[in-house]
Amino acid sequence: MKVLGISGSPRHGSNTEILLEQVLKGAESQGATTGILRACNLNIMPCSHCDDCLHSGRCSFLDDMQDVFTEIEQADCIVLAAPLQFMGVPAQMKVLIDRAQPKWCTKYILKQRPLGDEHKRHGLFVSVGGRTGEHLFEAAETTVKAFFVSLDIKYVGKVVFAGIERRAQMQDNKLALQEAFDAGHKLARSSLAASLAI
Numbered sequence: 732m733k734v735l736g737i738s739g740s741p742r743h744g745s746n747t748e749i750l751l752e753q754v755l756k757g758a759e760s761q762g763a764t765t766g767i768l769r770a771c772n773l774n775i776m777p778c779s780h781c782d783d784c785l786h787s788g789r790c791s792f793l794d795d796m797q798d799v800f801t802e803i804e805q806a807d808c809i810v811l812a813a814p815l816q817f818m819g820v821p822a823q824m825k826v827l828i829d830r831a832q833p834k835w836c837t838k839y840i841l842k843q844r845p846l847g848d849e850h851k852r853h854g855l856f857v858s859v860g861g862r863t864g865e866h867l868f869e870a871a872e873t874t875v876k877a878f879f880v881s882l883d884i885k886y887v888g889k890v891v892f893a894g895i896e897r898r899a900q901m902q903d904n905k906l907a908l909q910e911a912f913d914a915g916h917k918l919a920r921s922s923l924a925a926s927l928a929i
Contacts, residue, residue: 734758735806739813739824746901751812757915770823784833812857854879856889
């Protein structure tokens with residue numbers, strides 16, 4: 732079993748990445764192999780809305796997004812991790828999500844499997860926000876859900892924490908680290924159970 736983490740944080744070692752790494756450790760405790768893609772290190776062009784993908788299901792841009800989809804296709808679970816910026820995901824993550832338009836076209840226009848198979852994949856959202864509020868993560872979560880739905884990835888939940896402003900603050904939050912670890916443990920266990928049930 733493979734669990735892929737995709738970090739949308741603009742910087743390495745951020746609170747978001749600290750949580751993501753704990754989620755992956757939890758998955759590893761169930762025997763999963765894990766990996767991380769950092770959007771800030773990738774060369775991904777923003778979607779130009781050229782509509783080429785409407786007819787072919789393929790993007791006209793040839794860049795690192797092809798590698799992202801290859802990694803997703805090879806994974807059983809995908810963890811999208813991104814801090815809140817202006818109530819949404821950062822630009823580094825949003826450009827990656829927007830480039831899933833060919834997969835949306837493949838699914839809804841061409842009526843084909845967006846990732847090319849019927850493999851059951853599970854998705855988790857990890858995020859931190861500096862502000863507090865009951866609906867703080869709703870806008871970002873909606874975007875992440877739309878990404879997962881377009882790729883036929885079952886959304887299974889989120890690990891989110893508000894009021895996080897200090898750099899690397901999560902490193903000292905044992906309860907948050909344990910919650911993230913437990914979420915990864917549960918994600919891998921649920922995915923394994925689903926695959927065995929097929």
